[in-house]
Amino acid sequence: MAISVLEAIRNMTQLCRKFVHFNIKWCILERLSFFRRFFRFIWDQILVCSVGKPIRYRRLPRSASSPSPATIECGFVSGDPTSTCTDYDTDSDLVALKISLLGDCQIGKTSFVIKYVGDEQEQRCLEMTGLNLMDKTLVVKGARISFSIWDVGGDHTSLDHVPVACKDAAAILFMFDLTNRCTLNSVIGWYRNARKWNQTAIPILIGTKFDDFVQLPPDLQWAIMSQARAYAKAMKATLFFSSATHNINVNKIFKFITAKLFNLPWTVERNLTIGEPIIDF
Structure with a gap:
């Protein structure tokens, strides 16, 4: 015993x-x-102030059949699962993509990123005054793609971070609050500032808090949608209405970026119906 x-x-x-x-x-x-x-x-x-060659992204191999939007949205590309990886896995097959987020304060940028990367990744974010850095790594058709997401604060003290955040970014997300037209008016200023440092990044205009937006009177919704579409056209950007709370169009935006960069055979479907999350291009 x-x-x-x-x-x-x-x-x-x-x-x-x-x-x-x-x-x-x-x-x-x-x-x-x-x-x-x-x-x-x-x-x-x-x-940040150096002059370099633009980044070129390699084309991922295509499969015989094109995936459906539903397949992409669920995390699959041409039949291959898209899964997350840890930050500690390293090999030569990693493709790093830098994504920048710009917009005014209190519009839901950080909530948008956390919804995408997940709470576990958010806890490991690099946070400093006026700037948050978060990572998410996916596997797409056998290649590992690492999104490095640069979330710039929206106050005047954060403007100094715009050059380094936009330098070499593959895509820049210009964000505004759908329930606050002042934040939409500010988008043009953010766009002009960003384009001083990056002329080639894919521009995407994103309206946040769609769940609150649909509670507004229909005529006000129409006015905001019309203004947002006009801004997106001037910026040559794709327009998405999103909600981090209900995960509306959050994953789809990053799937869209991946498809655009690597010439994957998938595009979003246009939706201009009032009361639904708008997608316009």
Whole structure:
């Protein structure tokens, strides 16, 4: 009986040691991930004013049949599952894409990003005054695609981050609150500022808080939609109405970016129906 007790104690001790060792290893990986993103941010700041060649993205292999929008939205591209990966996996097959978010304060930019990357990734974000950096890695047709998302604060003190956030970005999301037309009026200023630093990024205009927007009178909805469509046309941007609360068009926007960059055979369907989440291009 005593021997059995001693063996149980010995097994528990070994288990505890393994658990402590695992926690230490995990903390080290967390710190390495943080420092990697921090040094990437510093390096981009150093190069922000440099003149370089535009980034070219390789075409992903096509399959015989084109995927449907529903398949893409559910996380599948041409029959291959799109799954998340950890920040710690590294190999030469990784394709890094930088995405910038611009817009006024309190319009739901950060909520939009957190809805996409998930709470677990949000806890590992690199946060500083006026700028948040979050990552999400997907597997698309055998290639790993890592989105590095740069969320710029919307106040005047954050304007200094616009150059480094927009430099070498593959896409720039210009965001506004559908229930606040002042934030829509500000989009043109954000667009002009961003284009000083990046002429090639895919522009996307996003109206947030669609769930609150549909509670507005129909005539006001029509007026805001008309103004947003006019702005999107002037910016040569695709327009999406979204809601982070109800996950409306959040994933679809990033699927759209991926399809555009890698010439995947999928496009969004236009929707101009009042009372529904608008998609216009």
